[in-house]
Amino acid sequence: MERLVAAQAGDGGGEAPRAAVRRPGEDGDGSRDGSRDGGGGGRRRIPRTDVLLRDPRLEAAARRLGAGLVKAAVRQAQERARAGRIAPEEVADAAAALLPRTAGGLRPVINATGVLLHTNLGRAPLSAAARQAVQDAAGPTDVELDLRTGVRARRGRTALRALRDRVPSAAAAHVVNNGAAALVLAATALAAGREIVISRGEMVEIGDGFRLPDLLVSTGARLREVGTTNRTTAADYAAALGPDTAFVLKVHPSNFRITGFTRSAGVAELAALDVPVVVDIGSGLLAPHPRLPDEPDAETQLRAGAALVTASGDKLLGGPQCGLLLGEEDLVRRLARHPLARALRVDKLTLAALEATLTGPDTPTAAALAADPEQLMRRAGRLAADLGADGIDVRAVPSEATVGGGGAPGVALPSAALSLPEPYAARLRTGATPVVGRLEAGRCLLDLRAVPPEDDERLAGAVRSAAGR
Template sequence: MGQRPVAGATGEATARSAGGAPPADVRRRVPRTDTVLRDPRLAAAVDRLGADRVKAAVRQAQERARSGAVPPEQVPQTALDLLPGTASGLRPVINATGVLLHTNLGRAALSAAARQAVREAAGPTDVELDLTTGVRARRGRSALAALHARVPAAGDAHVVNNGAAALVLAATALAAGKEIVVSRGEMVEIGDGFRLPDLLVSTGARLREVGTTNRTTPADYAAAIGPDTGFVLKVHPSNFRITGFTRSAEAAELAGLGVPVVVDIGSGLLAPHPALPGEPDADTQLRAGAALVTASGDKLLGGPQCGLLLGRTELVRALARHPLARALRVDKLTLAALEATLTGPPTPTALALTAGPEALRARAERLAAALAADGIDVRAVDSAATVGGGGAPGVSLPSAALSLPETYARALRTGRVPVVGRLEAGRCLLDLRAVPPEDDDRLAEAVRSVRPAARGRA
């Protein structure tokens, strides 16, 4: 004779049938979709994310309740937990890699001023309209004026959609069907297999390589100049350095060759920076005789992704009038973010670059003490950060980090607030140089929230 269930017993012993599924009465208690959607929190989510996305989350939550994974009364909360923060698939991430301009994380973080400018520009704006006269005006004129003001040596400025596009426009407008003279030591490949020679040849220009990998002199360039020369190109080596027996020609040494000198500085530094004494900047290159400088806006400038062209007035205006310029132009949101970056307070990139090692260490020790008090295996350690994004190759920035067990790396990446660190010597390091101080509490909470998952993977 079988045993009878204990009176009033609940839980797994009685909540599931012999087949492992919840009993029918539990499944009948799963609320209807229209009932769930009347929850004020989900109604607000419909306004923010759209009805289809919210309904899909409700259906997932209902299925979890039918399978017994969550109680029926938890369906609304479960649906809310399944919803993203925004209608975009992109998720905000805390960059604790120690790489200030991490390409995989979108490079420069916009300042609060730039984010506000983007919000304000999201509706109709006067991007190409003079409100005083009511007639068409130069597109993005205030952003271009701000860029010109930051680089006084430039006669004019133009903006396209990224750094590579800036070089493509220059090569197409100035050297299609002609030669570009470039040093062999500057024929670089950067991330994701992107090769500079392939980009330049795609414009219809021919490459005239001079010098050797490690040594190229002004005489090498001069010997190659001829009637077919469109311009001389100087390229910042970006993510590598050549040391030892080397020689490279500077813009000032090439300015008298009788053809334009175009300098691709890459990293977007507009003026010299004391923390990066070896990094080329736009103003210095133009004062040295460069006819045109190209750069990226989302690197050391700390702004949105865009390509900057600065130089002689007649050259920049010729580029801006070229048919390709229309295909490469930026939208009003980029112009708004760029202008706010140029005229507003210091950017997150600038603040991260100048953060003092002592202040970083103090933050790390405070966070480590708070997390250790919660029983987490963590300690503050010295660290070394880098600029990234092709900027200042070989430059190490003293920093500080939280050191956690290796299992935290994946748990933090996949947590509700994703945190990306790096693995070093069998530990997960969360470098604080690229983490704004106002995000310290969010970082600590993210670590606490994934502790069970991290322990489960140990």
């Protein structure tokens, strides 16, 4: 019987033992050869993993991404060679091409849906200033240290100052990890075991099955509903007030509209009542916006008499995910010192991105809102002409975009889009540069309002790849 000598063809960076003897029928990377290559001669030429990992490109990638991701790319490339889809000498190039851009699993996409704040795509894209601030804050920072005195300082003090500067009517500000958390903190600190008075028409569902009443009741507060779905007056609120009333809650029904025979009490009317008024504006608009005249903003609500305003940071503000609390100093201080505030606090990266959003140049969300429809149509026309010259079935068409993210319901933003055959939708989503559009009347539309002009070439390249050009 033939004597077999076991050998390990290392999967790591070390060389295989010099005395290794391969078992009959085993190729150089430790796998069995088969009949698909006519006898296994081609498979024997597939480079071993340890050899491939010494390729300078893959060595550099291992330092940047980690060995696990690089080995996974190498194995995928080897499998392609074993299946006969690439030649053995192309394995290293294929492995390098398969490497992810980052060690994280999230993939950057081009948002061509026409929804400016698409929840499934992470809502507001950060500005270049915010991205730089996040990168700078990734290492050690003075987030809770006064460098001048060497003693502990208030966490996020510069971001909070920037927030107050943008909302002059706010005597104080606090930041938590999302908009729902801001409302939960207010209800827990102010109304646990007590009553919150709220209109029946504002008992909303905020998405993904989360309902505002359930959220508030989970804090230990009781809800006192007043009025009807379509009509609630200040007198309805006044009649419901009692010794157990903690505050009146006014909620912007940001993802739907009720039209027709309607009535709702304004903040100024409610502020005349002898209890604090908390207003959840939702979308994070800090001041009035000319294109969104019916969208409530923090400054206006505080001037009207709101004691506290809560909002999201990753919607119309155009910043990172966070929850904003703005209002009276003693009220905000009470919330910030509540034990729950520690569990809801934001990290240094969020604080850095928020401050840069507040103090930096216009955000991508602001630019998208301000985009001129005629310029959008000219962009669409140029892209369609360039792609059409390559034989692609594409045309420029008028479109309508929306704010999304629970902001400005019913507001249509005139836009322009590239219209492609329906099969392009799946090809674009799964391409090397993922593009997410929308299907409309049997066509795939790529709306340009949320696509920055500097991404036009990337968008065109993705369409060409989807067309096989």
